[in-house]
Amino acid sequence: MMKRNIFIISFLLIGSALIYFTLRKNDDHKNPPLRFVSLAWQEGAIATNRSIVNEWNATHPNMQVEYIQGTWNSAHDYLVTTFETGDVPDIFHYESSVIIDYAMRGYLTDLSPYISPEMKSDILDVAWATVTRPNGEVGGIPFLIESLVVLYNKSLLEKEGIVPPTREHPWTWDDLQATARKMTKDTNGDGVIDQYGVGFGLRNSANIIMNTSISFGGSFFKKEGNYYVVKVNNEEKKLLQTIVDMLYKDKSASPASIGETGAGMIPGFFSGRYAMLVSIGSWGRQQIVENAPKEFRWGVMPPIKAQTQMYGASTQTLSVPKKSKRAKEAMMFIDFMLSSKNTARLALNDWMIPARKSCLSMPEFQDTLGGWDITCSAVSTLDVGPWLGAPGYVEWKSRVANPVLQELFAGRLSVDEAAYRIEHESNIVLSRYKKHGEVW
Amino acid sequence: MLYSKKEFGQLQLLLPVILLVTVFSLVPLLRGIYLGFTDYRLGDPITFNGIENYIQLFKDEYFWSSFKIGMVWTFIVTALQVSLGLGLALLLNTKVRFVSFYTILILIPWATPPIIRGILWRQMYEPNTGAVNILLSNAGLISASINWLSSFEYVIPAVIVAGVWGEISKAAIFLLAGLQTISNDLYEASKIDGAGIWDQFWHITLPVLKPVLAAIISLTFMWNFNTFGIIWVLTQGGPGGMTRLPMLAAYEEGFKYGYIGYAAAIGNVMVIILSLMLFMYIRVQLRERNES
Numbered sequence: 001m002m003k004r005n006i007f008i009i010s011f012l013l014i015g016s017a018l019i020y021f022t023l024r025k026n027d028d029h030k031n032p033p034l035r036f037v038s039l040a041w042q043e044g045a046i047a048t049n050r051s052i053v054n055e056w057n058a059t060h061p062n063m064q065v066e067y068i069q070g071t072w073n074s075a076h077d078y079l080v081t082t083f084e085t086g087d088v089p090d091i092f093h094y095e096s097s098v099i100i101d102y103a104m105r106g107y108l109t110d111l112s113p114y115i116s117p118e119m120k121s122d123i124l125d126v127a128w129a130t131v132t133r134p135n136g137e138v139g140g141i142p143f144l145i146e147s148l149v150v151l152y153n154k155s156l157l158e159k160e161g162i163v164p165p166t167r168e169h170p171w172t173w174d175d176l177q178a179t180a181r182k183m184t185k186d187t188n189g190d191g192v193i194d195q196y197g198v199g200f201g202l203r204n205s206a207n208i209i210m211n212t213s214i215s216f217g218g219s220f221f222k223k224e225g226n227y228y229v230v231k232v233n234n235e236e237k238k239l240l241q242t243i244v245d246m247l248y249k250d251k252s253a254s255p256a257s258i259g260e261t262g263a264g265m266i267p268g269f270f271s272g273r274y275a276m277l278v279s280i281g282s283w284g285r286q287q288i289v290e291n292a293p294k295e296f297r298w299g300v301m302p303p304i305k306a307q308t309q310m311y312g313a314s315t316q317t318l319s320v321p322k323k324s325k326r327a328k329e330a331m332m333f334i335d336f337m338l339s340s341k342n343t344a345r346l347a348l349n350d351w352m353i354p355a356r357k358s359c360l361s362m363p364e365f366q367d368t369l370g371g372w373d374i375t376c377s378a379v380s381t382l383d384v385g386p387w388l389g390a391p392g393y394v395e396w397k398s399r400v401a402n403p404v405l406q407e408l409f410a411g412r413l414s415v416d417e418a419a420y421r422i423e424h425e426s427n428i429v430l431s432r433y434k435k436h437g438e439v440w
Numbered sequence: 441m442l443y444s445k446k447e448f449g450q451l452q453l454l455l456p457v458i459l460l461v462t463v464f465s466l467v468p469l470l471r472g473i474y475l476g477f478t479d480y481r482l483g484d485p486i487t488f489n490g491i492e493n494y495i496q497l498f499k500d501e502y503f504w505s506s507f508k509i510g511m512v513w514t515f516i517v518t519a520l521q522v523s524l525g526l527g528l529a530l531l532l533n534t535k536v537r538f539v540s541f542y543t544i545l546i547l548i549p550w551a552t553p554p555i556i557r558g559i560l561w562r563q564m565y566e567p568n569t570g571a572v573n574i575l576l577s578n579a580g581l582i583s584a585s586i587n588w589l590s591s592f593e594y595v596i597p598a599v600i601v602a603g604v605w606g607e608i609s610k611a612a613i614f615l616l617a618g619l620q621t622i623s624n625d626l627y628e629a630s631k632i633d634g635a636g637i638w639d640q641f642w643h644i645t646l647p648v649l650k651p652v653l654a655a656i657i658s659l660t661f662m663w664n665f666n667t668f669g670i671i672w673v674l675t676q677g678g679p680g681g682m683t684r685l686p687m688l689a690a691y692e693e694g695f696k697y698g699y700i701g702y703a704a705a706i707g708n709v710m711v712i713i714l715s716l717m718l719f720m721y722i723r724v725q726l727r728e729r730n731e732s
Contacts, residue, residue: 105483259590
């Protein structure tokens with residue numbers, strides 16, 4: 001009897017659950033809110049995103065927006081699942097290099113017909129270039145530009161009598177290397193080095209290496225006919241060799257750089273273990289403003305010059321999935337969310353470069369405090385890498401570039417060996433995409 | 441076919457379970473097997489492509505290197521889990537005080553989900569503030585802190601320690617149950633015959649425990665081969681793919697790169713390899729038992 005009761009109860013429970021879930025959809029009111037997935041993660045940025053959504057909701061009672069908090073770690077799995085099942089958010093926040101991959105797979109609404117002339121002309125060309133396919137299709141609206149910066153500890157440099165570079169007189173990599181050597185020392189005389197010239201965050205360094213390679217005149221990806229090939233020539237090798245030398249020959253780069261992310265290096269920067277943090281995202285400044293000890297004095301350096309001062313850039317974007325049935329409404333919200341005023345708020349709170357020209361001329365972005373002036377003036381030295389839109393780039397980065405670079409910087413490979421492996425393994429990965437006949 | 445009234449009643453009661461298993465287990469499983477024979481790639485239509493995936497898999501350096509890592513991981517972790525678990529079970533089987541208290545303590549790591557265990561160990565291994573570095577440097581064993589999970593030399597031992605820790609208790613509990621079935625008379629009789637502790641272990645405990653051991657070894661082996669969560673949280677397969685277990689490789693193929701068909705093929709191959717290995721192991725076990 002007992003058993004039977006349990007079965008009946010569980011049957012009823014399951015049955016009612018099924019009925020509830022099938023009927024629930026019909027219960028919804030006529031105009032469900034637009035769903036907006038945001039990947040903001042810094043406290044200030046989350047607050048700004050939420051308050052912009054609230055402002056919209058206050059003035060648009062018939063077109064409400066629901067704020068959904070996503071995370072960078074799981075965004076890809078989440079989005080791909082929704083694209084496949086059709087239960088998509090109407091607007092989502094992501095990053096240009098992935099967006100382009102999605103666009104090639106046909107997951108995104110082409111936003112080009114919806115873009116207002118004001119938005120079109122106000123957003124920087126370099127930002128548009130990160131999200132536009134050669135046929136003119138636009139996969140997302142760029143609003144924040146991610147750039148790499150060099151941060152330095154003012155007090156430590158002053159103590160050594162070193163004058164930091166200015167926009168007019170930027171440093172070359174040789175200058176950086178020489179200063180790093182000078183700044184590397186054993187301050188308490190116990191025979192162990194406790195202050196390094198530089199710290200990098202090289203755990204997953206493909207992004208850093210790719211974007212920096214442009215200033216060395218390299219780019220890894222070259223187009224041969226209709227297809228891309230990966231070549232590691234002298235320009236690319238020179239960059240890799242410079243970092244390897246700083247790690248192993250000069251020993252002026254902290255060995256902690258090898259396995260850390262940029263964010264992971266920040267506590268050591270506060271404590272004076274590294275005089276300079278090289279190639280960290282500009283958002284890192286927020287962490288410093290927020291968490292640095294009171295007496296900590298720091299600054300931002302203009303882009304380090306190799307052959308040129310040009311660096312690769314990527315953008316953060318808002319996109320609309322193809323399977324969203326309300327692209328037009330979604331774009332109305334994006335228009336509001338990324339107005340000049342709101343873009344400025346988002347950029348200030350995420351400590352990144354705003355993608356709009358009108359924002360860049362605002363006084364907030366020319367402030368010396370927090371290094372905004374130097375960070376934003378680097379806009380003129382940003383470019384998109386030729387790998388943008390190469391079929392298979394996303395896979396290449398995580399399957400080939402990151403692991404091989406990890407081995408290189410851990411001292412398990414020479415630069416030549418790493419170059420050989422990158423070229424060899426690239427062929428394997430990229431050939432999969434050739435088979436699918438994909439072109440950008 | 442005609443059912444008696446009683447049978448029909450039973451069938452009715454089983455229906456909810458059958459329904460759930462079919463919808464949530466059987467259908468996805470069959471679909472998964474089928475996808476392994478298609479070229480399904482995210483964003484593309486699905487077409488059947490026979491054994492093409494398997495031909496590609498056979499030549500795939502990335503898969504074989506992760507398979508090798510998977511084997512090393514599975515053998516070492518299984519051996520450690522079972523042997524340490526046996527040790528723990530023997531301790532718990534003695535007449536110490538507060539045995540049930542210890543048993544609960546030992547169960548805690550196993551009751552913790554693998555993801556949480558991974559997060560715990562990641563904090564323990566943290567290079568600057570992690571407990572492992574602080575303990576070792578206070579003990580004077582290391583001079584500079586080690587980034588365990590990013591170092592090519594230490595990452596494998598580090599993840600093995602974390603992996604073994606969480607599952608020892610599983611083996612221990614199974615084996616403890618086995619130990620408790622051994623009658624005390626056997627030990628007492630052997631004592632009269634002058635057997636020492638080691639003799640008792642080798643000639644009584646181990647032989648009686650053998651079927652339980654075989655079962656727990658097979659199960660643990662299977663579970664370890666399919667590990668995903670804890671490694672994903674600890675290293676995501678890095679550095680340089682050193683800890684990319686087969687499950688991680690399949691996940692990356694499917695979700696990260698979008699080759700769902702190929703990922704399903706990896707799953708199919710792994711099931712076959714695992715079944716073959718277990719089949720051989722169990723056959724040897726059975727033969728031994730029949731001989732004795």
